[in-house]
Amino acid sequence: MTDAQQTHVVLVGHGMVGQRFLEALTEAEPRPPGLRITVLAEEPRRAYDRVHLTSWFSGTTAEELSLCGDGFAAEHGIDIRLGDPVETIDRAARTVTTGAGHTVGYDTLVLATGSYPFVPPVPGHDTPGCFVYRTIEDLEAIKAAADRARIGVVVGGGLLGLEAAGALTAMGLDTHVVEFAPRLMALQIDDGGGRVLRRKIQDLGVTVHTGAGTRAIVDRAGRVAGMVLSDGTELAADLVVFSAGVRPRDQLARAAGLAVGERGGIVVDEYCRTADPHVLAIGECALAVDGRVYGLVAPGYAMAEVAARQLVAGPPDPDRTFTGADLSTSLKLLGVDVAGFGDAHGVAEDCVEVLYSNPQAGVYKKLVIGADGRLLGGVLVGDADAYAQLRPLTGGPLPVPPEQLVLPTAAGPRVRLALPDTAVVCSCHGVAKGTIRAAVTEHDVVDVPGVKRRTKAGTGCGGCVKLIGGIVTEELAAAGIETRRGLCEHFARYTRAELYEIVRVKGIGGFARLIDEHGSAEGPDADGCEVCKPAVGSILASLSGGHILDGEQAALQDTNDHFLANLQRNGSYSVVPRIPGGEVTPEGLITIGEIARDFGLYTKITGGQRIDMFGATVDQLPSIWQRLVAAGFESGHAYGKALRTVKSCVGQTWCRYGVQDSVALAIELELRYRGLRSPHKLKSAVSGCTRECAEAQSKDFGVIATAEGWNLYVGGNGGTTPRHAELLASDLDHDTLIRTIDRFLMFYIRTADRLERTASWLTRIEGGLDHVRAVVMDDALGICADLDELMGRHVETYEDEWAATLADPERVRRFVSFANAPGVPDPTVRFTPEREQIKPVLFERLEVRGR
């Protein structure tokens, strides 16, 4: 590529930093003429988000992790070649040669080869059953092995090691963490924080060994059977994951005669250049001018920007250099907040530490203050809410006495610090608060996704998203823009959750009283609408019980609840009897079959392990249910915002792999929560082992059996935006499980918005899953007794809606097609045969005259 007009940039490695480099290069305007870009990568995939790698275990797909969309390369004319690593560099000829034998010339070579996991060279370290934790392929291999394993050991108690331990635990393995240093996360936090973190991790069922080295891996019949620790202790293990740090991949540069550090890393200057002006190195493979190799994404991104800058903007810009970065980190490990920032270990001369430690509550907070009163750094474990505010203030004076920042909220008011505009909110992309404010005030951005699109803030590690949300709300409020939150025009001042509280506290039993006393309209006979009526109907049904078709409640229900059946496109209805846990007797199946046959209904098996019968007219519904009720069936509430089904796998009774009786538990749960009205439908499932055949992790509440008890997952759903459920609690015994689900459901019903599934509720509410856990497991709000009582009342007062309807002629009387011609079926509901069943006849145009 010696054409004088052309500059050929060759990037070696397509990881996160490499991708950021490509983005910085292609975003430059104007694009330098003649710029040609080729990427040569060893991995078989384009760049993906390694920071969130662990989320692959909880269902995030490789596609979702991808950072480089299908169109990116084509759009920018970049030639990306995957799966063919560069093996040699010929600096004299300015070419590189790949494993497959291709030789590619370059004008500028950018090495972004990343790092490799360090595996201690102990005997047996390469026995089958030993893994590292770096790529999606590694995770696939771990997952496959975990299926056959019972005990897993993670070597390394750092960030990645603990993530790996969390993943193994979630897959049902007995998990150990072996850390050489005297504490967990030795780099980021101090001894005090380490102790609190250790305690919290152990509470989750992980066994922690600190100050322990690995002497050997025990190999039995060619597979891992255990390991020997440095003190001679032997641990049984079926699977070992090495996560003991990473080493820079500098072999290419080393072989090409470029300088590397004593402990590895390609030596670069503040512009990320090697001694060869045509070769740059960025990210984890580079040794920065401060003598460090950075294994975090934010410094890597900063290096990518610096490198790209000089390729597109001519001579190096002394204002854009990389001379080092701090190692601040904030993350959630196994549900535990951990953050370390600035001088976390307090090494500065004459510094003092202000700390609050409460091992009982699992909270540890320490601030390091300089002799001159400036904030130098800190460690936060168990509650890192303050991190987003504190990190940007590091290096400057504290606006309030430091003790106010570490004491728990109950001991004093939570302090909100005003960040200066210059404070960097997103350190991954170097976005300052002023830039985010400007996005709102000058570019009409109104939410976090808007900020992400406009400024990139929040699109790296995501740790600052909460802070961004706060800034946006603050700016909108300052501009007088109020976020509309009322239910609808008739209850403009109240959210659904607030109306629920009003109904509960005042014991309101009907819509009329609620709208008269709390509605927005003045005067008598105010009326609601299609939004507030069903919402209030649901609240009344959740709280007061009673039949949903009685009295005033009748007018609140939408057509499905009004006819206790599901409206279909031609005006007919479908009928779903409850089949708890999906267990049904042959007699039951025959009865359903006979009823469907006798009424000429179309039958289909549902996704929730029941049978749906379609094509019933309004006047057929009571007759159909007469027979179903006589055969012992109850309403399945397929029509209601209520518990639908609790699906189950066949469980321990029959299945060779089952460890608990999932069917019995599913039936118990379905019978307990049947008829429970909620802000949206509720779906559930119970799996009898970690293979998860019941797909419990896609449900509002899902239960998976473990050897010790049950794991409870919440907040999953399918639909337009599928979301995997998150682990709320593990290894619960039967009674604790039921109590926890009781409270979770009642807390959701109490606080969710209208038509808000548990998934979006969990995302929306402040504190998310942790808050819910604190409320339902530790009674943080002191409301558990209330929640328990409400659920107790629900269970006690449940009655089958259909049996109750049939028992009352007044209720049955509404099931007619025509008020002036009872008994006449609706002539417009017609069917035609298809595949030996019926299907609706579409409507011919029929003009109706008005008079």
Added chain:
Amino acid sequence: MGATGTTVETTVEIATGTGWVTICPYDRLTPGRGVAALIEGEQVAVFRTRAGELYALGNRDPFSGAYVMSRGIVGRRGEVPIVTSPMYQQAFDLRTGECLDEPTTPDGTPAALPTWRVRVRS
């Protein structure tokens, strides 16, 4: 349309081209709901509001073609009394039959419902 019933033992009637047809006793109508009636082969939806007013509109939902309007939720949007289609939730003015959300159906026909005269007779 727009009549008010107060006394018991009253019936609801709808005007045909030739006279008034009885639908049902007034008390059979639930405040805030509707019923369907069959009048000379045509389907009419009759609604009673919370305040006691009666309205009668065509029962056919112009968006789905299904005869389901009588099963919609009755309420108010601002000052306008409305019924919401149970199929796809468009709101119609109970007084005029006009659709408040979309002027025409996807096939281009006007989305208004025909209206009928309705009264209460003691």
